[in-house]
Amino acid sequence: MRELINNAEYDVVVVGAGPGGSMASYYASKNGAKTLLIEKSQEIGEPVRCAEAVPKMEDFGITPDPQFVRSHIKGGYLVAPNGKIIEVSGGKTDGYVVERKIFDKYLAVRSARVGTKVAVKSRVVDLEHNGNGYDVIVSHLGEEYIIKAKIVIAADGVESSVAEMAGLKSKKIPTQVCSCAEYEMTNVKLLDNEMMEFYFGDISPKGYAWIFPKGDTANVGLGVIDKHKKAIDYLNEFIEHPILEGRLKDATPIEFKCGGAPVGGPIEKTVDDNIIVVGDAAGQISPLSGGGIYLSMSCGSMAGEVAAKCIKNNNCSVDALIEYENKWKEKYYDTLMTELRYKNILQKLTEKELNALADAMDDKLEEVDVKKIAFKAVKNAPSLLKYFKEII
Template identity: 45%
Template sequence: MTKLKYDVVVVGARVGGSTSALFASKSDVDVLMLEKRQEIGSPVQCAEGVTYNTFETLKIKPNEKYIRSKIKGANIHAPDGRCINYEGGVAEGLVLDRKVFDKELASEAAKSGSDIMVKTAVKDLIIKDHKVCGVIAKHLGETIEVKADVVIAADGIESNMARMAGLKTIQSPQQICSCAQYEMVGVDVDPNYLEFYFGENVAPKGYVWIFPKGDGVANVGVGIRSPGKTPLYYLDKFVSKLDATPVELNIGGVPVSGPIEKTYTDGLLVVGDAAGHVDPITGGGIHPTITCARIAGEVAAESVKNEDCSSNYLKNYEKLWKKEVGKGLSQSAKYRKMADKLSDKDMNSLAEFIENQDIESISKIAALKFVGKNPNLMKLLTEIL
């Protein structure tokens, strides 16, 4: 058996893993990142949209080689067909080519000093005296043992690293959004606007999205949280109305219940989908994951330098990421629970109200008049405003 020793081992080389490795390496510790697939970035596992804040967090400039379109806003389609246009703000950003972006981010980590091993599946944790101190993995058929002071689990929604370390990560089917997405050619949409469609017949307890990638190419997907028919059923139903051709299909799940109860233990940190670092109402995870992963890399490096990788020291990671994104994720989870109770009629009424208002300056009088006619929307509108 091959035996290796590193300060920090990162399991998973998507945005969470690569960001953790990048910032740990920048702090001048020895880092090894392991990826179970033979190619970083494939298959694509999201709609590929990001805000500009993502690159500010990474401290890198967006590169044209992975930018597919620049987004100015979004069109939100109510069940009755009413369309609300939203300009700028959180809807402004970029649609990326994640196959290129993820690999570039991993390359940045490598340039900063991280070692990377692809086609390497972690099979077990090394635990001694209740502390995680490395991993056992299979690399091209060979078993390897990698000792480490800190392990960062960035191994996605199917993560078993945190579970092996004794952390509670199991989510119920109701806490997972089931998703299906086609990349399609010949989609007739404005290349600078995202499209979102809501309704029980379109996507029960979820929505359909179209993220344009330029030249008539777009990601068309659906996410649902409802027993019965599959997301692919709703996706095929939706795209049957489009004069477009699919060239790629991806199916997966997104955790939308908020972060797991605890994201650290002795010798281990958890980031990304594995930690529930996903916006519960939108299902978007790139920005919160990158924010948390950067903190994980920095805290892991600090713990190595201070020769203290105990749970008591590593809890700083959770304290810091909660300060950065914890409030937003909690608030979003609350909104999602409220939105779950809305009927198509409620959504149509809300869309009609918003359509006739300046969204940035809705008056309290107008809101009171609206909720007076729609009392079941009072709590949601009160929280938002």
């Protein structure tokens, strides 16, 4: 391990071995850059902090494998406070629930097989610009080492200290971070073992609760933005909520997970000289659903490709690296900002207004037409009129 980080020199150093970081290192290595992937945990994939749903991994040339795929998901049920169920299928709801401990490790192994070196139990404690890139100061088993990198890719999650070290503003406002708590449970009675379930209302203020099938188990969790009560308290109440009609009565947890989802939209700048920011660190996560694995993988792929290109061209300036920011923004920025607008509206709605929206929807949907639903819902909840300008 020490030979990987002791006075070593790399073209690209990726910090964080989540899906975004592993995809970035994979494409950097595949395209010829000498690459190191650094992970602070002693085991890649630990701790798990999400509901583990991944839409269409085939888009990245990854074949769904039983070693990490636990369920094939074909859609989801949206459940209003009044109990109305809307079935949504296709699009982003079609995918898989994976075992992240195995899936993340698979992605790192995939990257290593094309040449990436991997350093675990290694924490970046500082960055110092040296004129030709960064000196990356890493702490490993109580000792500090210096690694030279022409490009650093910060994929270190919602807390992202690496981007801040490089002078980019990546700290998230607490009121824009969803606190998430989740049990993996057995003996769960599902509505359908190929459908996700989403519950809205006071069950989970400014967020939602979920039940995701996961093979012989299910992920049961929620995300909230609330100063008065912890996410785990809301979760324990949700498990016994009447809307579930006792379906979790015999369920028992086999694992507890918690974490934060930055749902305040992307950060302002995701590149500077010799630095790229990816995934949760960059706010590349759906403000509406809190889902970020697909976005992280996609943006990580772009980051790795652009980084390798800049290494080949011997130009790692912001003017060259901006290609990454232009690419991901062209593909995702407008969608993320639209979802942010809708999320901000949803967080203000009362249960009566949420019920009016649900009642305005068909029982089965393949596409959600927000404007059409809003026009129909306002008949039952005139108070929704005040949001029309933001919706339309």
